[in-house]
Amino acid sequence: DGGITQSPKYLFRKEGQNVTLSCEQNLNHDAMYWYRQDPGQGLRLIYYSQIVNDFQKGDIAEGYSVSREKKESFPLTVTSAQKNPTAFYLCASSISGAGVLNEQFFGPGTRLTVL
Amino acid sequence: ILNVEQSPQSLHVQEGDSTNFTCSFPSSNFYALHWYRWETAKSPEALFVMTLNGDEKKKGRISATLNTKEGYSYLYIKGSQPEDSATYLCAFKAAGNKLTFGGGTRVLVKP
Numbered sequence: 149d150g151g152i153t154q155s156p157k158y159l160f161r162k163e164g165q166n167v168t169l170s171c172e173q174n175l176n177h178d179a180m181y182w183y184r185q186d187p188g189q190g191l192r193l194i195y196y197s198q199i200v201n202d203f204q205k206g207d208i209a210e211g212y213s214v215s216r217e218k219k220e221s222f223p224l225t226v227t228s229a230q231k232n233p234t235a236f237y238l239c240a241s242s243i244s245g246a247g248v249l250n251e252q253f254f255g256p257g258t259r260l261t262v263l
Numbered sequence: 264i265l266n267v268e269q270s271p272q273s274l275h276v277q278e279g280d281s282t283n284f285t286c287s288f289p290s291s292n293f294y295a296l297h298w299y300r301w302e303t304a305k306s307p308e309a310l311f312v313m314t315l316n317g318d319e320k321k322k323g324r325i326s327a328t329l330n331t332k333e334g335y336s337y338l339y340i341k342g343s344q345p346e347d348s349a350t351y352l353c354a355f356k357a358a359g360n361k362l363t364f365g366g367g368t369r370v371l372v373k374p
Contacts, residue, residue: 152306179360181361183364188272188366189366190267190269190352190364190365190366190367191352191354191364192364193361193362193363196360196361198360206361207363238306238307249295249312249314250312251297251309251312252297252299252309252362253306253309254306254307254308255306256305256306257306
Protein backbone atom coordinates (compact mmCIF):
# COMPACT_ATOMS: atom_id res chain seq x y z
CA ASP A 149 0.00 0.00 0.00
CA GLY A 150 1.33 3.41 -0.96
CA GLY A 151 1.07 6.16 1.56
CA ILE A 152 2.59 8.34 4.22
CA THR A 153 3.50 7.09 7.66
CA GLN A 154 4.20 9.14 10.72
CA SER A 155 5.50 7.81 13.96
CA PRO A 156 4.80 7.76 16.75
CA LYS A 157 1.10 8.61 16.96
CA TYR A 158 1.51 10.11 20.44
CA LEU A 159 4.72 11.56 21.84
CA PHE A 160 5.46 12.97 25.25
CA ARG A 161 8.58 14.94 26.08
CA LYS A 162 9.89 17.01 28.90
CA GLU A 163 10.32 20.71 28.44
CA GLY A 164 13.78 21.62 27.13
CA GLN A 165 14.30 18.39 25.20
CA ASN A 166 14.60 18.21 21.44
CA VAL A 167 12.34 15.67 19.76
CA THR A 168 12.27 14.33 16.20
CA LEU A 169 9.06 13.38 14.42
CA SER A 170 9.29 10.85 11.65
CA CYS A 171 7.63 11.10 8.22
CA GLU A 172 8.09 8.52 5.47
CA GLN A 173 6.37 8.23 2.08
CA ASN A 174 6.49 5.53 -0.58
CA LEU A 175 4.53 7.48 -3.17
CA ASN A 176 7.67 8.59 -5.02
CA HIS A 177 6.65 12.20 -4.44
CA ASP A 178 9.22 14.96 -4.81
CA ALA A 179 7.63 17.46 -2.43
CA MET A 180 7.03 17.04 1.29
CA TYR A 181 5.54 19.34 3.91
CA TRP A 182 5.17 19.72 7.68
CA TYR A 183 2.12 21.39 9.19
CA ARG A 184 1.09 22.16 12.71
CA GLN A 185 -2.48 22.29 13.98
CA ASP A 186 -3.56 23.93 17.21
CA PRO A 187 -7.07 23.70 18.67
CA GLY A 188 -9.54 25.82 16.72
CA GLN A 189 -6.99 26.72 14.06
CA GLY A 190 -6.21 25.58 10.56
CA LEU A 191 -3.03 23.96 9.34
CA ARG A 192 0.05 26.16 9.45
CA LEU A 193 3.09 25.39 7.33
CA ILE A 194 6.34 24.82 9.21
CA TYR A 195 8.77 23.68 6.51
CA TYR A 196 8.54 22.24 3.03
CA SER A 197 10.88 20.52 0.64
CA GLN A 198 10.53 20.38 -3.13
CA ILE A 199 13.42 18.05 -3.76
CA VAL A 200 16.05 16.03 -1.94
CA ASN A 201 18.66 18.10 -0.11
CA ASP A 202 16.57 21.25 -0.38
CA PHE A 203 13.97 22.76 1.95
CA GLN A 204 12.37 26.13 2.70
CA LYS A 205 10.89 27.74 5.76
CA GLY A 206 7.15 27.99 5.98
CA ASP A 207 5.15 30.50 7.97
CA ILE A 208 6.12 29.28 11.45
CA ALA A 209 9.62 27.77 11.14
CA GLU A 210 11.12 29.26 14.30
CA GLY A 211 12.12 26.57 16.76
CA TYR A 212 11.98 23.77 14.19
CA SER A 213 14.51 22.12 11.91
CA VAL A 214 14.25 19.58 9.08
CA SER A 215 16.41 17.51 6.78
CA ARG A 216 15.75 15.88 3.42
CA GLU A 217 18.56 13.44 2.79
CA LYS A 218 16.33 10.86 1.11
CA LYS A 219 13.36 11.34 -1.19
CA GLU A 220 11.09 9.24 1.00
CA SER A 221 11.95 10.79 4.37
CA PHE A 222 11.42 14.26 5.85
CA PRO A 223 11.98 14.25 9.63
CA LEU A 224 11.04 17.27 11.73
CA THR A 225 12.95 18.20 14.87
CA VAL A 226 11.15 20.26 17.46
CA THR A 227 13.88 22.05 19.35
CA SER A 228 13.88 23.49 22.84
CA ALA A 229 13.69 26.94 21.22
CA GLN A 230 10.09 26.30 20.15
CA LYS A 231 8.06 28.15 22.77
CA ASN A 232 4.77 26.27 22.41
CA PRO A 233 5.60 22.83 21.01
CA THR A 234 2.48 21.00 22.21
CA ALA A 235 0.38 20.52 19.07
CA PHE A 236 -0.77 18.08 16.41
CA TYR A 237 1.78 17.68 13.59
CA LEU A 238 0.85 16.57 10.08
CA CYS A 239 3.19 15.55 7.31
CA ALA A 240 2.13 15.68 3.66
CA SER A 241 3.56 15.05 0.22
CA SER A 242 2.72 15.90 -3.37
CA ILE A 243 4.03 14.73 -6.74
CA SER A 244 5.86 18.02 -7.05
CA GLY A 245 5.60 21.37 -5.41
CA ALA A 246 5.29 23.34 -8.60
CA GLY A 247 2.27 21.76 -10.24
CA VAL A 248 -0.88 23.84 -10.00
CA LEU A 249 -3.14 20.80 -9.75
CA ASN A 250 -1.01 18.76 -7.37
CA GLU A 251 -3.08 17.76 -4.38
CA GLN A 252 -1.35 16.93 -1.13
CA PHE A 253 -1.52 13.54 0.55
CA PHE A 254 -1.41 13.51 4.33
CA GLY A 255 -0.10 11.19 6.99
CA PRO A 256 -2.04 10.25 10.14
CA GLY A 257 -0.30 12.84 12.30
CA THR A 258 1.68 12.89 15.55
CA ARG A 259 0.31 14.49 18.69
CA LEU A 260 3.19 15.96 20.67
CA THR A 261 2.74 16.88 24.30
CA VAL A 262 5.50 18.65 26.14
CA LEU A 263 5.23 18.33 29.89
CA ILE B 264 1.05 35.53 5.63
CA LEU B 265 -1.98 35.21 3.32
CA ASN B 266 -5.46 35.43 4.81
CA VAL B 267 -7.76 32.49 4.05
CA GLU B 268 -11.03 32.51 5.96
CA GLN B 269 -13.72 29.86 6.23
CA SER B 270 -17.22 30.40 7.54
CA PRO B 271 -18.96 29.25 9.51
CA GLN B 272 -16.50 27.56 11.85
CA SER B 273 -19.03 24.83 12.52
CA LEU B 274 -22.53 23.85 11.58
CA HIS B 275 -25.07 21.21 12.47
CA VAL B 276 -27.17 19.77 9.66
CA GLN B 277 -30.13 17.45 9.85
CA GLU B 278 -29.75 14.27 7.83
CA GLY B 279 -31.24 14.78 4.39
CA ASP B 280 -30.85 18.55 4.42
CA SER B 281 -28.51 20.39 2.10
CA THR B 282 -25.92 22.89 3.26
CA ASN B 283 -23.11 25.09 2.02
CA PHE B 284 -20.20 27.05 3.44
CA THR B 285 -17.63 29.52 2.26
CA CYS B 286 -13.91 29.93 1.75
CA SER B 287 -12.56 33.46 1.19
CA PHE B 288 -9.07 34.06 -0.17
CA PRO B 289 -7.00 36.83 -1.76
CA SER B 290 -8.21 37.69 -5.25
CA SER B 291 -4.72 38.52 -6.52
CA ASN B 292 -1.93 36.17 -7.53
CA PHE B 293 -4.29 33.18 -7.67
CA TYR B 294 -3.02 29.78 -8.80
CA ALA B 295 -5.39 27.23 -7.31
CA LEU B 296 -7.92 26.53 -4.59
CA HIS B 297 -7.94 23.14 -2.87
CA TRP B 298 -10.71 21.55 -0.80
CA TYR B 299 -9.93 18.74 1.65
CA ARG B 300 -12.18 16.62 3.85
CA TRP B 301 -10.82 15.60 7.26
CA GLU B 302 -12.78 12.95 9.07
CA THR B 303 -12.14 12.28 12.74
CA ALA B 304 -9.24 9.88 13.35
CA LYS B 305 -8.31 9.93 9.67
CA SER B 306 -5.97 11.95 7.46
CA PRO B 307 -7.20 14.88 5.35
CA GLU B 308 -8.12 13.81 1.82
CA ALA B 309 -8.37 15.97 -1.26
CA LEU B 310 -11.85 16.64 -2.63
CA PHE B 311 -11.20 19.17 -5.37
CA VAL B 312 -8.45 21.26 -6.90
CA MET B 313 -9.87 24.23 -8.77
CA THR B 314 -8.03 26.68 -10.96
CA LEU B 315 -10.37 28.53 -13.31
CA ASN B 316 -12.77 31.34 -12.46
CA GLY B 317 -16.30 29.99 -12.70
CA ASP B 318 -15.10 26.41 -12.29
CA GLU B 319 -17.53 23.92 -10.78
CA LYS B 320 -16.50 20.50 -9.50
CA LYS B 321 -18.66 17.63 -8.29
CA LYS B 322 -18.02 14.40 -6.45
CA GLY B 323 -21.16 12.50 -5.54
CA ARG B 324 -23.33 14.76 -3.39
CA ILE B 325 -20.56 17.29 -2.82
CA SER B 326 -19.85 20.12 -5.22
CA ALA B 327 -17.82 23.32 -5.23
CA THR B 328 -17.77 26.58 -7.14
CA LEU B 329 -14.99 29.10 -7.59
CA ASN B 330 -14.93 32.87 -8.06
CA THR B 331 -11.34 34.03 -8.36
CA LYS B 332 -12.20 37.64 -9.17
CA GLU B 333 -13.96 38.22 -5.87
CA GLY B 334 -11.95 35.65 -3.95
CA TYR B 335 -14.41 33.03 -2.72
CA SER B 336 -15.39 29.41 -3.13
CA TYR B 337 -18.52 27.62 -1.94
CA LEU B 338 -18.74 23.98 -0.99
CA TYR B 339 -22.18 22.38 -1.17
CA ILE B 340 -23.40 19.14 0.35
CA LYS B 341 -26.70 17.91 -1.05
CA GLY B 342 -28.86 15.61 1.05
CA SER B 343 -26.38 15.40 3.94
CA GLN B 344 -25.65 11.98 5.41
CA PRO B 345 -23.96 11.11 8.71
CA GLU B 346 -20.85 10.03 6.80
CA ASP B 347 -20.48 13.62 5.57
CA SER B 348 -19.59 14.66 9.12
CA ALA B 349 -16.06 15.99 8.92
CA THR B 350 -14.00 19.15 8.91
CA TYR B 351 -13.75 20.69 5.45
CA LEU B 352 -10.57 22.63 4.76
CA CYS B 353 -9.88 24.96 1.90
CA ALA B 354 -6.36 25.95 0.89
CA PHE B 355 -5.17 28.75 -1.37
CA LYS B 356 -2.19 28.38 -3.66
CA ALA B 357 -0.53 31.57 -4.90
CA ALA B 358 2.62 31.80 -6.96
CA GLY B 359 5.18 29.57 -5.32
CA ASN B 360 4.58 26.13 -4.08
CA LYS B 361 2.94 26.29 -0.71
CA LEU B 362 -0.68 26.09 0.33
CA THR B 363 -2.25 28.44 2.87
CA PHE B 364 -5.10 26.74 4.72
CA GLY B 365 -8.24 28.23 6.18
CA GLY B 366 -9.39 27.34 9.67
CA GLY B 367 -11.91 24.79 8.43
CA THR B 368 -15.65 24.32 8.69
CA ARG B 369 -16.66 21.50 11.01
CA VAL B 370 -19.85 19.80 9.79
CA LEU B 371 -21.93 17.53 12.01
CA VAL B 372 -24.81 15.70 10.36
CA LYS B 373 -27.45 14.60 12.85
CA PRO B 374 -29.43 11.43 12.07
